[in-house]
Amino acid sequence: MSGPVPALCAVGPPRLLAGLDRQMWVDRAAHLALHGPPPALPAEELAVLAQEIDLRGRGGAGFPFARKLRAVRDSLRRTQGGAAVVVNGSEGEPGCLKDTALLLHVPHLVLDGALLAAGALGAREVVVGVAREDVEASVRRAVGERAVEGQEVRVVRLPERFVTGESSALLRGVGGGPALPSGRRVRASDSGLGGVPTLLSNTETFAQLAVAARLGATGFAELGLPEEPGTVLLTVAGTHVVETPTGLPLPYALQLCGTGPGQGVLAGGYHGSWLPADGARAATVSRASLAAAGAVFGAGALMPLPEATCPAGETARVARWLAAETAGQCGPCFRGLPSLAEGLYEAVHGGGRGALEAVRAGLRAVERRGACGHPDGTARFVASSLEVFAEEFEAHAAGAGCGRPVLGSLPLPAGPRSAGAAREGAARPAPGERLLVDWTLCRGHGLCADLLPGLLRLGADGYPERAAIAVPARMRQRALRAVRRCPALALRLETG
Known part of the structure; x- marks a missing residue:
């Protein structure tokens, strides 16, 4: 493709x-x-x-x-x-x-x-x-x-x-x-x-x-800043790739591509964070400048948000896509991100202040607990949106909204999968799967042994005897249930 x-x-x-x-x-x-x-x-x-x-x-x-x-x-x-x-x-x-x-x-x-x-x-x-x-x-x-x-x-x-x-x-x-x-x-x-x-x-x-x-x-070092020499590649608005020496004023890079800071600029992609419009106007193309403004250079993606679109709706749309892109192997990805995305969607559609608080609680639930950096990166993006566009989120949660449509200004692939599709895909049988225990998270609740009798046994200390257990095909649905219900999110399924 x-x-x-x-x-x-x-x-x-x-x-x-x-x-x-x-x-x-x-x-x-x-x-x-x-x-x-x-x-x-x-x-x-x-x-x-x-x-x-x-x-x-x-x-x-x-x-x-x-x-x-x-x-x-x-x-x-x-x-x-x-x-x-x-x-x-x-x-x-x-x-x-x-x-x-x-x-x-x-x-x-x-x-x-x-x-x-x-x-x-x-x-x-x-x-x-x-x-x-x-x-x-x-x-x-x-x-x-x-x-x-x-x-x-x-x-x-x-x-x-x-x-x-x-x-x-x-x-x-x-x-x-x-x-x-x-x-x-x-x-x-x-x-x-x-x-x-x-x-x-x-x-x-x-x-x-x-x-x-x-x-x-x-x-x-003949081009660029002394402390960050050379050129870099930027992707602007998901459509233009610009090669520029470091130190270029960020608004000029946007202007070359026919755009401006708008309501703010998402720097570093969907695992990055937002630069408010004023911060974007003052920033230069460099790691140090973006870090000083509270953003990250990341992979060099700069996505300005036009004035005509709804920031809260754009965030919810991307959060749903990110939830669908999980590997489905650990609790924070399999359960946490879809729950976070749906909670955000509810808040944006008039769910009230309690819905916004539930989103913030959802952020805390996934941070630093995933098998990879995807939960943390997604949480960073959502948390930054809540901070930079706080007034818009409050208005939407209260039911008033901002009056702007969601134009899809933040680029996503054509036909993105829903979080539900991701969950269905994760539930399909796959050969050679193992149930893995993350000892850094396990707290010895013992619920997994109750759900998987004959497959997972607890030792004398109340913790699973092994960190990796082969899962027969007939036991896969039970193993998935154990992954979902583990209170410490210490279990995941791995293929291969």
Whole structure:
């Protein structure tokens, strides 16, 4: 399946989007003519370069790339085995198209960065995980052009879901398993793809690495802020991808795409937070500026909310979609997010002040309790909406409303699933499932043993004897009931 293709533009001379003024797909010959051949750098030299330019993950978390690279190198020294490099190009965020733009138009730049890292680490495998059909075709075409050079890259198509891009979900997916979060707190640098130390990073991160390797730290810093050098890619309003040096006034980036701050700007996507209109007018394109304004740069998504649409209704609409995008594996996702979304919908449609208080209680119920970051990110988005558009939510809860329609200004995929559909999908039988106990949450209530006699047994201390129990198909509905009814939300089902 393919999705929207973004409009492209650049402020000043482009680096990542170079050559697209002449052709819409930069083949291998044109790529080398533009950038020259990539250098070969040892791991420590590559890490020093990444540290000097403060290269961070551009997928949302902003983790320093140099630390990832050194962590994989150190794991390799301990294990004396092989390594892998994985490119996260799944981009399940509806308001973000920058990675799609890179892989659709300049895939060789991304491959350069991944293969540069693989060469430095001696990695035996490079894998690119994608979700769109057109993106997969573009990357495979680029890989085919490199076949004569003996560089092996595997391209894996994954489901188009919001949680597919979560690190453990992506690694499981490209490894042949379900593209769902594992819930395990194991670093990819220690044990990633196939159990080997894995360097996992975002598409733009590898493209930036390829540019920096050619320019060096000094040349890379000729554009952008001294403390945040270089250029970044922004997705504006879910339709435009802009390459700009850091430090650009944020209103100018919006103006280039034919829009303005409106009622506020959602920064960082649907796991991000809102900048009030005044804050957006004063902000610049940089992590530090957005952080000072109480927002996050995240994956570089900027979604302005037009004056003509209803903020409360837009929030409720997105919250429902996020609830439907859960993995359905843990209580906060399986129960908490659908409940939060429906409570928000009720509050927006005149449910009263009590309904708003129930939403706030629902936020507290899911925070820091999920098997992955999806519940926390969704809670952050809803909480930010409640804060920035407080008057609108109060008016809607009281039954007065704001008088504006819901225009669907915050982008969502065509035909999004409902939360009910997500629950139905989670209830379908799947082979090889296990019931997992999260010891950090379990409080020894013992209800699970009552619901699953003969499958789950309690030890002398009143806690389950095992943390992972195989679930026969005939017991699946009972296991689901135990997951839903666990008072501590300490149970989840996992496939594989």
